Amino acid sequence: MSDPQAQTAPAAAAASAVEVRGVDKVFETRSGQVQALDAIDLTVAAGEFVSLIGPSGCGKSTLMRLIADLDDPTAGSLAVFGKTARQARLDQEYGIAFQSAGLLPWRTVAGNVALPLELHGVASGTRATRVAELLDMVGLSDFADRYPDQLSGGMQQRVAIARSLAEQPRLLLMDEPFGALDEMTREKMQSDLVRISAETGAAVVFVTHSIPEAVFLSDRVVVMSPRPGRIREIVPMRLGADAKRAARTEELREERAFFDMVTAVREALHGGAPVGTGPRGVETR
Secondary structure: OOOHHHHOOOOHHHHEEEEEEEEEEEEOOOOEEEEEEEEEEEEEEEOOOOEEEEOOOOOOHHOOOOOOOOOOOEEEEEEEEEEEHHHHHHOOOEEEOOOOOOOOOOOOOOHHHHHHHHHOOOOHHHHHHHHHHHHHHHHHHHHHHOOHOOHHHHHHHHHHHHHHOOOOEEEEEOOOOOOOOOOHHHHHHHHHHHHHHHHHHOOEEEOOOOOHHHHHHHHHEEEOOOOEEEEEEEEEEOOOOOOOOHHHHHHHHHOOOHHHHHHHHHHHHHOOOOOOOOOOOOOEE
């Protein structure tokens, strides 16, 4: 049986943003052990955008936390740019954005974005230049002196994204960052994220419950099964020659290829395919 990762993953593990091999995660609870993840194998290439999608409780956020070194796997191994998850965290190889923007209310927009740079001793002049660049990237240059309670939810999330990019990480870990936003703001943020990820060249691992969001953003969508979380299928986003991720626009949402990919992911969620290559050319395991 062929390894599905070998079909799309880069040949050299060190060139990959994320390598997950045989990862299990078991939590100890008062009522006994709960297995959250089972035998997870996943490669995310440098610069690739991969979304994790699946039912609530399937282990998407748990996998994200393991990659971020916020928890330890029970079995298996993880590497980020060829380093252990712990070393990658210490080396600031990744930035993190969660559903809650997590801004400090007593700091201005600029102050929130600057926080990681301050913590790591970046000189004030360099820090100010970097903050200005980031606020321009997320379209908030005119709001540098505002406080979080003066911003909309979408603007707060843009500040959080800017902060996650402060130290120019090669990987972004994003756990439902747009989940609490209204639909119009959410779609605008998706378009902004496509642009930002293309401009920075960072790889992205993105947790979502939204199938259209995963399709619009991703190079590949990883579909997970109910607990214990396993990778059911990995669906490459085939959206046409003119719909490479860096060039995706709102018009894509009305195209047949987009609806076809939404259908492919929905079918993967609602019924597993046999081990091997599925009928849509989808990677399965």
